[in-house]
Amino acid sequence: MAKIDVRYILTTIASFILAFIVGGIVMIVSDAEVASKFSYFFGRPMDAISASWDKVSSAYSALAIGAVGSWPAITESTAQAAPLICAGLGVGLAFRAGLFNIGAQGQAIVGAILGAYVGFSFHGLPMVVHLTLGVVVGIVGGAVWGGIAGWLKAYTGAHEVIVTIMLNYIASGMLAWLLTTTVFQRPGRTDPISQVVDWSATMPRLEGTRLHLGFFLALLAAVAVWWLLDHTPLGFRIRAVGANPDASATAGMSVPRTTVWTMVIAGALAGLAGIQYA
Template sequence: MSEIKAPVLPDPKKPGNDLFKSITQGPGLVSVLGVIVALVIGGLLIAITDEKVGEAAGYLFARPSDFFSALWSAGTESYVALFNGSIYNSSQGFAPLLETLTVSTPLICAGLGVALAFRAGMFNIGAQGQLIIGATMAAYVGFAWHLPVVVHLLLVIVFGLLGGALWGGLVGLLKARTGAHEVILTIMFNYVALYLLDFLMNTEAFRRPGETNPISPILDANAIFPSLPGSRLHLGFLMAILLTIGVAWLLNRSTIGFEFRAVGHNPDAARTAGVNVARSTILAMAFAGALAGAAGVAQVAGTEKVLTAGVAGSLGFDAITVALLGRSTPWGTFFAGLLFGAFRAGAVNMQITTGTPIDIVLVVQSLIVLFIAAPPLVKAIFGLNRKKKRTSATESIKAGAK
């Protein structure tokens, strides 16, 4: 009689899995420290390229205090200008904060889509394409249909979410049915969405009458998010908050969210436990796409009020950084989106006030990605590994004494 063997489950602590989880779901402290190091290095880059610092360096040994004073002033003045342009200044009050919230809205929505896919064990590079398709469908409903006030805006939101869900769900379907890798699929889908939008913007259905430039008609007033008087902040930000709450509930309180996390941790073990891995993969990518589609809705129905070929900008790719910084948690992603929104909103004021190139913000963002992707480097800089080793040594001594 043949012996019945128990199924052999794969080791969930494979090096590849550990690396993915350490980057996407590591401790939040590493993210905070990574941002601090990136800001410090960014400040040094600003300082060493400043003209006054260069002049003071010419007589460094004669009067070193001038050099270090100029170094400090160059770095701090730029960040003060960044703060004034994104949070508060004496002439405008908290008006810059409202602009930061406006800029943060699509980053938060798209970042939540990337973070949700991370928690399901997939690297969603396709937020850009999902955002484009969501924005395209939402914009068409917004300017081509003429409906009552509440109904029109609701349909714009629904069709934007459906567009993103369709684009993300196709990736999940192909991955589940064919085993194709989601990174390759989402990158290719980004290009398809981009060139599809370029094509549509040159058709009569999407191009504004009398215009030669690829720009759509303005969305109906009933299809646009109401804005706060005197600012660009619109109700799309409230949508971002509600989506954050919804994703937090989905991941932490629902059965579907539990299945997503189980598949992300170990798909083979989840399958053995009775989870339909294929269904979870498709649903996770569809939900992720819907969230990115919400970012497209925020763009066309809130900030831009029209559809253009550059509606997505670099939002879909910045969303990856936002999700990484937020460690794939809903509220972490929310606050990471606010931080990156502050960078974007304050960069212009920083350049106008201090002459610091606006590209330095991109450098700081890139450094944040670098340090998030290398947690051991951040721990080494702050000596966290040494503290852990000392603690382990102390515990070993105590254990031996017992």
């Protein structure tokens, strides 16, 4: 039985606590009325403390109620979280290989473009076929977009941060242009809005809620990434290259090939995120 590393759990908890602390500080500093009370903090410290507490506690209370305060709120949170989980997995996986995948946005856009095209171009297909085709095409699109950055990094030495940022702009520009073409633009409209995706290519939802299949795909993707990193030879190579690429090369691992495959998989995960926005 695999042992649970307590350090990872503590690191995760500490990250949440630190995020809440930093968020609270930002709220206090950005509120002129609350910040003004610190000008006489040493004379009447409770004024500043009380105002700060009221500001932060009310904000986080509203956050909790809006996110998990009711069943509709919970399902809305799952709908918003699903693409973020997928994109985050793409960024995190690349990071394990020592790569900074700043291009999840562009990879998601390409996935959304291709998924939407499949969704509004093919008609009369069964939902299982239509939705599966759209998801697969979107994942492949994101994988190709990520693979471009990986190949340039591996075989030309181009820095992945610069390349992925540039690819983000290219993807955004391509989307803006496509929405002005007759292929993508909705008939009868002059504004940049796409055609309507057939219902058979959309993520099925639990009736009356925002909970849809994409959230479960995101959870499945998280499990798949864990399995990849901890239980496959490729995952071992990804972790090894991320820890020490020179030692990995000396041990016989192909650092360029591992780099490319890492970015391909990272792009595929981001493409899955884009599908949920299509």
